[in-house]
Amino acid sequence: MASQILVCLLLVAVASVVVDCNSEGDALNAWKTQLVDPNNVLQSWDPTLVNPCTWFHVTCNSENSVTRLDLGNANLSGPLVPELGQLSNLQYLEVFGNNLSGAIPTEIGNLTRLVSLNLQHNQFTGVIPASLGNLVSLSFLNLNGNKFSGIIPSDLFLLVQRGNLRVMNVSDNTFAGTVHRGNLTVTTIIQDPKAS
Ligand SMILES: *[C@@H]1O[C@H](CO)[C@@H](O)[C@H](O)[C@H]1NC(C)=O
Ligand SMILES: *[C@@H]1O[C@H](CO)[C@@H](O)[C@H](O)[C@H]1NC(C)=O
Numbered sequence: 001m002a003s004q005i006l007v008c009l010l011l012v013a014v015a016s017v018v019v020d021c022n023s024e025g026d027a028l029n030a031w032k033t034q035l036v037d038p039n040n041v042l043q044s045w046d047p048t049l050v051n052p053c054t055w056f057h058v059t060c061n062s063e064n065s066v067t068r069l070d071l072g073n074a075n076l077s078g079p080l081v082p083e084l085g086q087l088s089n090l091q092y093l094e095v096f097g098n099n100l101s102g103a104i105p106t107e108i109g110n111l112t113r114l115v116s117l118n119l120q121h122n123q124f125t126g127v128i129p130a131s132l133g134n135l136v137s138l139s140f141l142n143l144n145g146n147k148f149s150g151i152i153p154s155d156l157f158l159l160v161q162r163g164n165l166r167v168m169n170v171s172d173n174t175f176a177g178t179v180h181r182g183n184l185t186v187t188t189i190i191q192d193p194k195a196s
Protein backbone atom coordinates (compact mmCIF):
# COMPACT_ATOMS: atom_id res chain seq x y z
CA MET A 1 0.00 0.00 0.00
CA ALA A 2 2.75 2.43 0.98
CA SER A 3 4.55 1.70 -2.25
CA GLN A 4 1.32 2.24 -4.23
CA ILE A 5 0.89 5.66 -2.61
CA LEU A 6 4.54 6.47 -3.31
CA VAL A 7 4.10 5.52 -6.97
CA CYS A 8 1.03 7.75 -7.16
CA LEU A 9 2.89 10.66 -5.58
CA LEU A 10 5.87 10.17 -7.86
CA LEU A 11 3.65 10.07 -10.92
CA VAL A 12 1.93 13.26 -9.83
CA ALA A 13 5.25 14.94 -9.13
CA VAL A 14 7.08 13.77 -12.24
CA ALA A 15 4.35 13.89 -14.83
CA SER A 16 2.30 16.69 -13.29
CA VAL A 17 -0.86 14.83 -14.19
CA VAL A 18 -3.75 13.93 -11.96
CA VAL A 19 -3.29 10.28 -11.10
CA ASP A 20 -6.20 8.29 -9.82
CA CYS A 21 -5.21 6.82 -6.47
CA ASN A 22 -8.74 6.06 -5.29
CA SER A 23 -10.25 3.87 -7.99
CA GLU A 24 -12.59 2.00 -5.60
CA GLY A 25 -13.88 5.28 -4.18
CA ASP A 26 -14.40 6.52 -7.72
CA ALA A 27 -16.35 3.37 -8.61
CA LEU A 28 -18.59 3.80 -5.56
CA ASN A 29 -19.03 7.48 -6.26
CA ALA A 30 -20.04 6.65 -9.84
CA TRP A 31 -22.79 4.50 -8.30
CA LYS A 32 -23.81 7.19 -5.80
CA THR A 33 -24.33 9.71 -8.60
CA GLN A 34 -26.93 7.35 -10.13
CA LEU A 35 -28.88 6.84 -6.88
CA VAL A 36 -31.75 8.73 -5.32
CA ASP A 37 -31.08 8.76 -1.58
CA PRO A 38 -33.93 10.52 0.26
CA ASN A 39 -32.64 9.43 3.69
CA ASN A 40 -29.06 10.63 3.00
CA VAL A 41 -27.52 7.28 3.92
CA LEU A 42 -24.67 8.01 1.47
CA GLN A 43 -23.89 11.42 2.92
CA SER A 44 -20.46 10.27 4.17
CA TRP A 45 -19.44 9.05 0.68
CA ASP A 46 -16.89 11.76 -0.03
CA PRO A 47 -14.85 10.94 -3.17
CA THR A 48 -12.11 13.42 -2.23
CA LEU A 49 -10.96 11.18 0.64
CA VAL A 50 -7.93 8.95 0.00
CA ASN A 51 -10.08 5.79 0.04
CA PRO A 52 -13.71 4.86 0.79
CA CYS A 53 -12.86 2.93 3.98
CA THR A 54 -14.21 5.56 6.38
CA TRP A 55 -17.51 5.88 4.53
CA PHE A 56 -20.60 4.57 6.32
CA HIS A 57 -21.94 1.21 5.05
CA VAL A 58 -18.53 0.38 3.49
CA THR A 59 -16.07 -2.12 5.02
CA CYS A 60 -12.47 -2.60 3.87
CA ASN A 61 -9.75 -5.16 4.48
CA SER A 62 -6.31 -4.31 5.89
CA GLU A 63 -5.18 -3.28 2.39
CA ASN A 64 -7.88 -0.58 2.28
CA SER A 65 -9.81 -2.46 -0.37
CA VAL A 66 -13.60 -2.71 -0.12
CA THR A 67 -14.96 -6.06 1.13
CA ARG A 68 -18.55 -5.20 2.12
CA LEU A 69 -21.34 -2.88 1.08
CA ASP A 70 -24.18 -2.96 3.61
CA LEU A 71 -27.05 -0.94 2.23
CA GLY A 72 -30.09 -3.02 3.12
CA ASN A 73 -33.40 -1.23 3.78
CA ALA A 74 -31.83 2.13 2.93
CA ASN A 75 -34.67 3.44 0.75
CA LEU A 76 -32.39 3.83 -2.27
CA SER A 77 -33.68 4.16 -5.85
CA GLY A 78 -31.69 3.76 -9.06
CA PRO A 79 -29.62 1.07 -10.81
CA LEU A 80 -26.56 -1.02 -10.06
CA VAL A 81 -23.71 0.32 -12.21
CA PRO A 82 -20.96 -1.53 -14.17
CA GLU A 83 -18.30 0.22 -12.06
CA LEU A 84 -19.23 -2.03 -9.11
CA GLY A 85 -17.44 -4.80 -11.01
CA GLN A 86 -14.15 -3.02 -10.21
CA LEU A 87 -14.41 -3.78 -6.48
CA SER A 88 -12.19 -6.82 -6.85
CA ASN A 89 -12.18 -7.79 -3.16
CA LEU A 90 -15.90 -7.34 -2.57
CA GLN A 91 -17.39 -10.24 -0.60
CA TYR A 92 -20.81 -8.93 0.46
CA LEU A 93 -23.12 -6.84 -1.70
CA GLU A 94 -26.16 -6.35 0.52
CA VAL A 95 -28.78 -4.09 -1.02
CA PHE A 96 -32.00 -5.90 -0.02
CA GLY A 97 -35.20 -4.01 0.69
CA ASN A 98 -34.62 -0.93 -1.44
CA ASN A 99 -36.26 0.41 -4.59
CA LEU A 100 -33.35 -0.43 -6.92
CA SER A 101 -34.23 -1.12 -10.55
CA GLY A 102 -32.78 -2.00 -13.94
CA ALA A 103 -30.76 -5.11 -14.83
CA ILE A 104 -27.78 -6.72 -13.10
CA PRO A 105 -24.68 -5.39 -14.96
CA THR A 106 -22.67 -8.24 -16.53
CA GLU A 107 -19.61 -6.77 -14.78
CA ILE A 108 -20.95 -8.05 -11.44
CA GLY A 109 -19.62 -11.39 -12.72
CA ASN A 110 -16.09 -9.98 -12.27
CA LEU A 111 -16.50 -10.06 -8.48
CA THR A 112 -14.94 -13.49 -8.05
CA ARG A 113 -14.52 -13.05 -4.27
CA LEU A 114 -18.22 -12.34 -3.78
CA VAL A 115 -19.74 -14.55 -1.04
CA SER A 116 -23.20 -12.98 -0.86
CA LEU A 117 -25.22 -11.14 -3.49
CA ASN A 118 -28.40 -10.05 -1.80
CA LEU A 119 -30.75 -8.14 -4.12
CA GLN A 120 -33.99 -9.35 -2.55
CA HIS A 121 -37.08 -7.14 -2.40
CA ASN A 122 -36.23 -4.49 -4.97
CA GLN A 123 -37.58 -3.66 -8.44
CA PHE A 124 -34.85 -5.27 -10.56
CA THR A 125 -35.76 -6.41 -14.07
CA GLY A 126 -34.11 -8.16 -17.02
CA VAL A 127 -32.43 -11.53 -17.39
CA ILE A 128 -29.80 -12.86 -15.02
CA PRO A 129 -26.40 -12.46 -16.75
CA ALA A 130 -24.56 -15.72 -17.42
CA SER A 131 -21.44 -13.97 -16.07
CA LEU A 132 -22.76 -14.67 -12.55
CA GLY A 133 -21.56 -18.21 -13.22
CA ASN A 134 -18.03 -16.80 -12.69
CA LEU A 135 -18.80 -16.08 -9.03
CA VAL A 136 -16.94 -19.12 -7.73
CA SER A 137 -16.96 -17.91 -4.10
CA LEU A 138 -20.70 -17.25 -4.01
CA SER A 139 -22.56 -18.96 -1.15
CA PHE A 140 -25.74 -16.86 -0.96
CA LEU A 141 -27.69 -15.56 -3.92
CA ASN A 142 -30.96 -13.80 -3.11
CA LEU A 143 -32.82 -12.60 -6.16
CA ASN A 144 -36.30 -13.11 -4.70
CA GLY A 145 -38.91 -10.40 -4.69
CA ASN A 146 -37.95 -8.64 -7.93
CA LYS A 147 -39.15 -8.62 -11.55
CA PHE A 148 -36.40 -10.70 -13.13
CA SER A 149 -37.41 -12.64 -16.25
CA GLY A 150 -36.08 -15.19 -18.72
CA ILE A 151 -34.37 -18.35 -17.59
CA ILE A 152 -31.78 -18.81 -14.89
CA PRO A 153 -28.34 -19.38 -16.50
CA SER A 154 -27.24 -23.00 -16.29
CA ASP A 155 -23.88 -21.80 -14.97
CA LEU A 156 -25.60 -20.87 -11.72
CA PHE A 157 -26.79 -24.42 -11.30
CA LEU A 158 -23.21 -25.55 -11.88
CA LEU A 159 -22.21 -23.35 -8.93
CA VAL A 160 -24.80 -25.17 -6.85
CA GLN A 161 -23.57 -28.56 -8.00
CA ARG A 162 -19.96 -27.70 -7.24
CA GLY A 163 -21.02 -27.10 -3.67
CA ASN A 164 -20.31 -23.47 -2.83
CA LEU A 165 -23.64 -21.88 -3.66
CA ARG A 166 -25.80 -22.92 -0.73
CA VAL A 167 -28.78 -20.57 -0.96
CA MET A 168 -30.28 -19.47 -4.23
CA ASN A 169 -33.70 -17.93 -3.72
CA VAL A 170 -35.31 -16.85 -6.96
CA SER A 171 -38.94 -16.92 -5.87
CA ASP A 172 -41.39 -14.11 -6.42
CA ASN A 173 -40.07 -13.03 -9.83
CA THR A 174 -41.35 -13.43 -13.38
CA PHE A 175 -39.01 -16.17 -14.54
CA ALA A 176 -40.18 -18.67 -17.16
CA GLY A 177 -40.95 -22.28 -16.32
CA THR A 178 -40.49 -24.36 -13.18
CA VAL A 179 -37.44 -25.79 -11.46
CA HIS A 180 -37.56 -28.72 -9.13
CA ARG A 181 -35.16 -28.69 -6.28
CA GLY A 182 -34.26 -32.36 -6.73
CA ASN A 183 -32.70 -31.73 -10.14
CA LEU A 184 -30.21 -28.92 -10.13
CA THR A 185 -29.39 -29.35 -13.82
CA VAL A 186 -32.80 -28.06 -14.85
CA THR A 187 -32.25 -24.64 -16.36
CA THR A 188 -35.77 -23.25 -16.36
CA ILE A 189 -37.36 -21.83 -13.33
CA ILE A 190 -38.29 -21.70 -9.76
CA GLN A 191 -40.95 -20.63 -7.47
CA ASP A 192 -39.76 -21.10 -3.91
CA PRO A 193 -36.78 -23.50 -3.94
CA LYS A 194 -38.09 -24.83 -0.62
CA ALA A 195 -41.44 -25.70 -2.10
CA SER A 196 -40.51 -28.37 -4.61
C1 LIG B 1 -38.43 6.53 1.27
O1 LIG B 1 -38.29 7.61 0.36
C2 LIG B 1 -39.51 8.15 -0.09
C3 LIG B 1 -39.21 9.23 -1.10
O2 LIG B 1 -38.45 8.69 -2.17
C4 LIG B 1 -40.30 8.70 1.09
O3 LIG B 1 -41.56 9.16 0.65
C5 LIG B 1 -40.48 7.61 2.14
O4 LIG B 1 -41.08 8.15 3.30
C6 LIG B 1 -39.16 6.98 2.51
N1 LIG B 1 -39.40 5.83 3.39
C7 LIG B 1 -38.69 5.61 4.49
C8 LIG B 1 -39.06 4.38 5.27
O5 LIG B 1 -37.79 6.34 4.86
C1 LIG C 1 -38.73 3.90 -7.01
O1 LIG C 1 -37.91 4.05 -8.16
C2 LIG C 1 -38.65 4.53 -9.27
C3 LIG C 1 -37.72 4.49 -10.50
O2 LIG C 1 -36.42 4.91 -10.16
C4 LIG C 1 -39.17 5.92 -8.99
O3 LIG C 1 -39.91 6.40 -10.08
C5 LIG C 1 -40.07 5.85 -7.75
O4 LIG C 1 -40.47 7.14 -7.37
C6 LIG C 1 -39.31 5.21 -6.59
N1 LIG C 1 -40.23 5.01 -5.46
C7 LIG C 1 -39.92 5.32 -4.21
C8 LIG C 1 -40.97 5.04 -3.18
O5 LIG C 1 -38.85 5.82 -3.87
Ligand SMILES: *[C@@H]1O[C@H](CO)[C@@H](O)[C@H](O)[C@H]1NC(C)=O
Binds near residue numbers: 085106109110131
Ligand atom coordinates in the same frame (compact mmCIF):
# COMPACT_ATOMS: atom_id res chain seq x y z
C1 LIG D 1 -15.52 -7.31 -16.43
O1 LIG D 1 -16.70 -7.79 -17.02
C2 LIG D 1 -16.90 -7.41 -18.35
C3 LIG D 1 -18.28 -7.91 -18.78
O2 LIG D 1 -18.59 -9.18 -18.27
C4 LIG D 1 -15.76 -7.91 -19.20
O3 LIG D 1 -15.95 -7.54 -20.55
C5 LIG D 1 -14.46 -7.33 -18.67
O4 LIG D 1 -13.38 -7.84 -19.38
C6 LIG D 1 -14.28 -7.61 -17.20
N1 LIG D 1 -13.13 -6.88 -16.67
C7 LIG D 1 -12.20 -7.43 -15.91
C8 LIG D 1 -11.11 -6.53 -15.44
O5 LIG D 1 -12.22 -8.60 -15.59
Ligand SMILES: *[C@@H]1O[C@H](CO)[C@@H](O)[C@H](O)[C@H]1NC(C)=O
Binds near residue numbers: 120144172192
Ligand atom coordinates in the same frame (compact mmCIF):
# COMPACT_ATOMS: atom_id res chain seq x y z
C1 LIG E 1 -37.39 -16.96 -0.62
O1 LIG E 1 -38.02 -15.76 -1.02
C2 LIG E 1 -39.40 -15.71 -0.72
C3 LIG E 1 -39.96 -14.44 -1.36
O2 LIG E 1 -39.23 -13.30 -1.02
C4 LIG E 1 -39.56 -15.73 0.80
O3 LIG E 1 -40.93 -15.67 1.14
C5 LIG E 1 -38.93 -17.02 1.32
O4 LIG E 1 -38.99 -17.02 2.73
C6 LIG E 1 -37.49 -17.15 0.88
N1 LIG E 1 -36.98 -18.47 1.23
C7 LIG E 1 -35.87 -18.65 1.91
C8 LIG E 1 -35.46 -20.05 2.15
O5 LIG E 1 -35.20 -17.70 2.32
Ligand SMILES: *[C@@H]1O[C@H](CO)[C@@H](O)[C@H](O)[C@H]1NC(C)=O
Binds near residue numbers: 184186
Ligand atom coordinates in the same frame (compact mmCIF):
# COMPACT_ATOMS: atom_id res chain seq x y z
C1 LIG F 1 -32.42 -33.76 -14.60
O1 LIG F 1 -32.54 -32.87 -15.68
C2 LIG F 1 -31.92 -33.31 -16.85
C3 LIG F 1 -31.97 -32.19 -17.88
O2 LIG F 1 -33.26 -31.62 -17.97
C4 LIG F 1 -32.62 -34.60 -17.31
O3 LIG F 1 -31.99 -35.06 -18.49
C5 LIG F 1 -32.50 -35.63 -16.21
O4 LIG F 1 -33.24 -36.79 -16.59
C6 LIG F 1 -33.05 -35.11 -14.91
N1 LIG F 1 -32.80 -36.04 -13.83
C7 LIG F 1 -33.71 -36.41 -12.96
C8 LIG F 1 -33.28 -37.34 -11.89
O5 LIG F 1 -34.86 -35.96 -12.97
